[in-house]
Structure formats: C-alpha cells, structure tokens
Amino acid sequence: MLRAVNYAQLLIPDFSLILCGYLVCRYTPLNRTVWQPVESLVYYLLFPVLLFQSIVKSPIDVGEATGLVVAGVGTLLCGVALAYSLPHLPWLGRRIDRRDHAAAAQVAFRFNSYLVLALAERLAGAQGLLMVAVLIGVCVPLVNVAAVWPMARGGQRGFWGELLRNPLIIATATGLVANALGLRIPGWLEPAVGRIGAASLALGLMAAGAGMQFGLLRRGKLLSASVLSIRHVALPLIAWAWVLLLGLDATQAQALMVFCAVSTASSCYVLTARMGYNGAYVAGLVTLSTALGVLSLPFGLGLLR
Template sequence: MAYAQLLAPDFLLILCGYLVCRFTALGRAVWQPVESLVYYLLFPVLLFQSIVRSPLQLYEASGLVAAGLGTGLVAIALAWSLPYLPWLGRHIDRADHAASAQVAFRFNSFIVLALADRLAGSQGLLMAAVLIGVCVPLFNVAAVWPMARTKGRSVLGELLRNPLVIATVTAVATNLLGLRLPQWLEPTLSRMGAAALALGLMAAGAGLQWGQLARGRWLSACVLGIRHAVQPLMAWLLARLLRLDAAQTAVLMAFCAVSTSSTCYVLAARMGYNGSYVAALVTLSTLLGLISLPLALSLLT
C-alpha cells in the first residue's frame, strides 16, 4: 500500500501554507482570521458530521473500542506526566508542554478512515467510525485540559466554551439518539469539512517556524515518540491480549500509528499558546507517519 499517497496531501498543504505566508503578500495578518474561522466554525462542523455520519454500534466493536481507549489513556497519561519526571522535567517549558501534549495522543481521523477502508473494506470503515466517535470527545477534553490549567483558567469553563468539545459531545449524543442529518444538508457540510481540512493544514504551514523546535528538543522527541512508537506498540499488545480479529487489529494499528491531528495547531494558537512550535510538531508527525504506519501494519503478519 502506498502510504505516502495518503500522507502527501497533508504535507503539501502545510508546505503550501508556509510558502504563501513567507513569500507572498498573504502574511500572518491574513492567516490569523483564517485560524479563527477554522477553529470556531469549520472544524466543529467537520467533527460533528464525521461522528454523526455512521451509527455507533458499540456492542459489536466493544473490544476494539476498549483497545483504542486503552492506548489513548496510556498516551494521555504519559504526555501529561512529562514535566513531572525528575530527569526530564527541568528541560521542559510548562507552557510548551501544555500546548504540545495533545500531539502525543490525537490523530488524523480522515487518514484513519481512508486506511480502514483499504485494509478491511466497509466493515473496517464502520469500525473506524465507531472508534473515532468514542475517542474524539475524550481526546479533545484531554487536549484542552492542560492548556486551561496552565493559563489559570477554569477548566470546566474552558471545556464548556471550547467549540471542538461542544461539537464532538453534541455529535455523540445525536448519534446515540439515532438522529441523522437531512440529506439536503450533507453536501454543504461536506464542503465545509473539506475547507476545514485544507485551511487548517495551510494555517499550520503559515504558522510554521522550524527554529522553535530547537528550544524544545526533549519535549518534541517525547511527544512524537509516544505518538509514533509507544501507541503502535501498545495497540499490538492490546490486540493480542483482547484477541481482536484481523480486521479489528488492522483498524486499531492504523488508528495508533497515523500522524497527529492537524487541529492541534489551531487549538494551541487560539488558546494563546506557541502555535508555531505545535505547527512544527504537526509537520514532523506527518513525515514520521510514513515510517510508523508501515512498521505498525507489518506487525499484523
């Protein structure tokens, strides 16, 4: 399977945003309003439609969901604990950690769906949709939590006001109640979702500053190591422990080895953190996915 074909569009959009911002009149002053548009409108619509689209059949995929939540909780715990490790904490800036911890456990849901379809057909696509629908709310809350605490804000207040958390929780509730979007509305929402992906990745490229990685080498190595090494290994172990079938194992490995979510940058920037540093991590994660995906899926044999 040509994994580069799945990851190349993301990387090229990041590169396009970087070049446009650096070498044309469309500088940072243009991209800041774009980030707000993506964060407050386009990404919430994208998340809502992605979760509502397919019914959440939790019973049939209970083992897969347990494994996905298990790997996610381990990654969250590891990411949150980094500043408190005695041999590592002194090398980590607390504000940068709050913004970048999410890189360790969030995932690019559209690459997961594309891989699930190729690996296990319609059955894999449905299982991936269930996994995404259950994990996205938890992961979004885990992403907002350290940023709200570091800024000294009310964590509950930030969660209740965060558009990504509101969209995912509302979507899961809508799905579980059996409600569906009217067909005439779906094309408009699909176009808004496509715009969210393109503009979000280009905004990450526009905010990219490679020099930012020099100030957080240890932190960068840790969050990317959790995302691209620890999570795939945990997925493999849990798949064997829970005796998942071949299709479920393939979906779980794809879920745990893809690049991080492009919304990491927009979330960090909109909450007042070092967005350029997180944008660099998102770019590196996209490239590392070319290595972690084939290695993780090779464990299936």
C-alpha cells in the same frame, strides 16, 4: 499489507497544503495578519461542522466492538498518561519548558481521523471503516478533553469553562447525541456541509503551515522527541499489546493499529493557537508527525504478522 509508499501518497495532499500555507505567508503580502482571522474561522466554525458531520453520518454500534473500544480507549489513556508524565521525569522535567509542554502534550495522543478513515477502508473495506468509525466516535471526546486540560490549567483558566466553550468538544458531544437519537443531516443539506468540511481541512492545514517556525523545534528538541516518540513508537506497541491481550480478530486488530499509528491531528495547531499558546511550535510538530507516520504505520501493521 499497506506499503509505506502508498501511505506517503495519501499524505501528499496534506504536505502540499502545509507547504503552500508556509510559502504564501512568508513570501506574499498574505502574511500573519491574514492568517490569524482564518485560524478563528477554522476553529469556531469549519472544524466543528466537520466533526459533527463525521460522527452523525454513520450509525455507531459500540456493542459489536466492545473489545476494540476497550483497546482503543486503553491505548489512548496510556498515551495521555505518558505525555502528562514528561515534566515529572527526573531526567527530563527540568529540561523542558512547562508552557510548551502544555501545548505539545496533545501531539502524543491525538490522531488524524481523516487519514484513519481513508486507510481503514483501503485495508479492510466497509467493515474496517465501521470499526474505526466506532473508535473515532468514542475517543474524540476523550482526546479533546485531555488536550484542553493542560492548557486550561497552565493558563490559569477555568477548566470546565474552557471545556464547555470549546467548539470541538461541543461539536463532538452534539454529534454523539444526534447519532444516538438516530438523527441525520438532511440529504439536501449534505453537499453544503461537505463543502464546509473540505474547506476546514484545506484552510486548517494551510494555517498550520503559515504558523510554522522551525527554529522553535530546535529550542525544544527534547520535548519534541519525547512527544513524537510516544505518538509513533509507544502507542503502536501498546496497541499491539492490547491486540494480544484481548485476542482481537484481524479486522479489529488492523483498525486499532491504523488508529494508533497514524500521524497526529492537524487541528492540534488550531486548538493551541486559539488558547493563546505557542501555535508555531505545535505546527512544526504536526508537520514532523505527518512525515513520521509514513514509518510508524508500516511498523505498527508489521507487528500484527
């Protein structure tokens, strides 16, 4: 069983880059005027290339993991429903800012796919890696659509227009089509594409740190607690229920739990900032979620005993 300390070690690079971006932005001449163009570069070029590469590099055979896909999609749909319902709860709805909720809802159901891949390989080897690759390929379009919807609607923007222009969704859709057609990135191009992907992770995390304003988390304490509770408590419990309901084998159960118990996606901040919402608030939520993942992953895997 993976220990919390091992998971913490995997998170150290992410934490370090977020902290580096925060310190550089606050205490050097490289202030927000520098980091805003960086956000655009990550959102419109670097992250889409990374998503496309992640999806096309391994064949996806959904038929071999139908139960796992049903469980993963079912868990995420429950997370989306819980996140969307927060403004409509009688004891909570009047106490949260609707615009902040539109931006923060995605934190409750998006996932850090790179941590998922790393942890699945450590836990279950090549078979675990294949299982989570199937989950990521199927679920990335779902969570991206669910993330864009509240912000497109709340900003009075056309939902389908925003969806069709969203570079993360375009990259995911084209990656799935290329994978289905058996297309691969040529070997001579892979090193360059890999470097672009690595740059997207580093710059995206540093941009999230540069945009952080922890005071905003205090302003939305109730909303913050709600979305993080869904991400780190409700989703592992729902995933466990699917494991019992469908009778998933050990490898699939571990893959599903890793998928549903890790921290939220660092790209939540990039999407929020580019759609004109409170990116600093969401950057703080991403940082807290990264820390809480150290607890939620052992909790989720412990449920499988």
